[in-house]
Amino acid sequence: MDLDSLRDDYDRVADRYVDLGVGELADEPWLRAALTAFAEQVRGRGPVWDVGCGPGQVTAFLADLGVDVRGIDLSPRMVELARRRFPGLRFDVGSATQLPVEDGSLAGILGWWSLFHLPRTVLPDVFGAYARALAPGGLALVGFHVGDGELHRTEAYRGVPVRWTTHLWQPEQLCELLRAAGLVPEVEQRFWxxxxxxxxxxxxRG
Structure with missing residues (x-):
C-alpha cells in the first residue's frame, strides 16, 4: 500500500472536504446516536483515539460528550485544519498501520470510515493493533462501506484528482476479522x- 500517495491525496482534498461539509454530523441523527452510545461506554475510563480523524468533527463531537479524545490522521493538512477548527483539542499526524500507543492504554478507539482504503491483507493487522491498544473491556467502533469488491476513483469532492481504492466489506466478514483479532462484536448498525x-x-476487547 502506498501511504505516501494516500497522504498526498488527502492533503489535496482536505480544504474541499471541509468546504463541502463532508462528514459533518448535524443532519445525521443515527450516526450521532452510535457515537453517543460509544461515548457513554468509554467516558471516564481512559483516553480514546479517533484514528483517521480528518478535519476533526467527530473528535470534537466526542469531546463535547465528555470523552478524553485525541485525533490522529495520516494527512498533515487534515490535522492542520482540525487544529484550526478545534484549537482546544489534540490532533497529531499518524497512521492506522503504525499506531504510536502503549498496549492496553486506551478505553476506546475509533475507525470512523477511515480504514476502507486499507488492502484486505492489511486490515487484520490493524484490527490486531486496535485490540492490543485497548485495555480489557475497551471498545472499538468502526464504520465501513458495505458491498463486495473494490471501487477505484480518479477524482473526488467535485473534481479533485485522487488515486483511491475503496474496499467494500460485508459486515459478516468484518465481524470475523474483529473476532480473530480478539475483539468481540456487540452491536451492528446498518444504514441503507x-x-x-x-x-x-x-x-x-475481552
Missing part, C-alpha cells in the same frame, strides 16, 4: 444509504 449501504460495528 445510496449508492452503498454503510455499517457501524462496536466490538469489545
Amino acid at each position: 444509504s445510496e449508492p452503498y449501504p454503510q455499517v457501524v460495528i462496536a466490538a469489545r
Whole structure:
C-alpha cells in the first residue's frame, strides 16, 4: 500500500472536504446516536483515539460528550485544519498501520470510515493493533462501506484528482476479522444509504 500517495491525496482534498461539509454530523441523527452510545461506554475510563480523524468533527463531537479524545490522521493538512477548527483539542499526524500507543492504554478507539482504503491483507493487522491498544473491556467502533469488491476513483469532492481504492466489506466478514483479532462484536448498525449501504460495528476487547 502506498501511504505516501494516500497522504498526498488527502492533503489535496482536505480544504474541499471541509468546504463541502463532508462528514459533518448535524443532519445525521443515527450516526450521532452510535457515537453517543460509544461515548457513554468509554467516558471516564481512559483516553480514546479517533484514528483517521480528518478535519476533526467527530473528535470534537466526542469531546463535547465528555470523552478524553485525541485525533490522529495520516494527512498533515487534515490535522492542520482540525487544529484550526478545534484549537482546544489534540490532533497529531499518524497512521492506522503504525499506531504510536502503549498496549492496553486506551478505553476506546475509533475507525470512523477511515480504514476502507486499507488492502484486505492489511486490515487484520490493524484490527490486531486496535485490540492490543485497548485495555480489557475497551471498545472499538468502526464504520465501513458495505458491498463486495473494490471501487477505484480518479477524482473526488467535485473534481479533485485522487488515486483511491475503496474496499467494500460485508459486515459478516468484518465481524470475523474483529473476532480473530480478539475483539468481540456487540452491536451492528446498518444504514441503507445510496449508492452503498454503510455499517457501524462496536466490538469489545475481552
